[in-house]
Amino acid sequence: MFVNSASLATYEAEASATRRLESARRAATDEMMVAIAAVHDLEVKLDIERTWTEEDPEYQDAARYLRHRDFHRALDRVQQLVVQRLFEMSKANLASIGNVFLLVFLNIFALFSSRLQDAYIYLESLEATWQGNTRGLGQVQ
Secondary structure (H helix, E strand, C coil): CCCCHHHHHHHHHHHHHHHHHHHHHHHHHHHHHHHHHHHHHHHHHCCCCCCCCCCCHHHHHHHHHHHCHHHHHHHHHHHHHHHHHHHHHHHCCCHHHHHHHHHHHHHHHHHHHHHHHHHHHHHHHHHHHHHHHHCCCCCCC
8 A cells, every 4th residue: 555655644644633622621620720729719719609709799899990991090190290299399399389289189080080080971871882782783892
């Protein structure tokens, strides 16, 4: 029986690729099992009796926060910069200017904060409306 060397090389290359993929799959499965065991151990240590599901309000709040965490981080960064600037002004003996700056900034921040909060609430309502309209259409949410 005659075997074509080109088809043998192709078979060997495909078999090698399959072995590599199978090895990667086994490694990923092992990592997943280690992660599951770590989560279970943590739940036992923290005395967590019930795992959140997508219907739980706590899960939905956490998911909403994670979707908007960049916004929250930006607000935290602005607050950090304001405090940093006030410390710099106090070191330069510009405390009175710092107080004026603080009052002006707080007024501006309050104005923009309320507008940002309104925009945030509006975007959340749009998101809820969009999710309500796409349920049952087979789209990923």
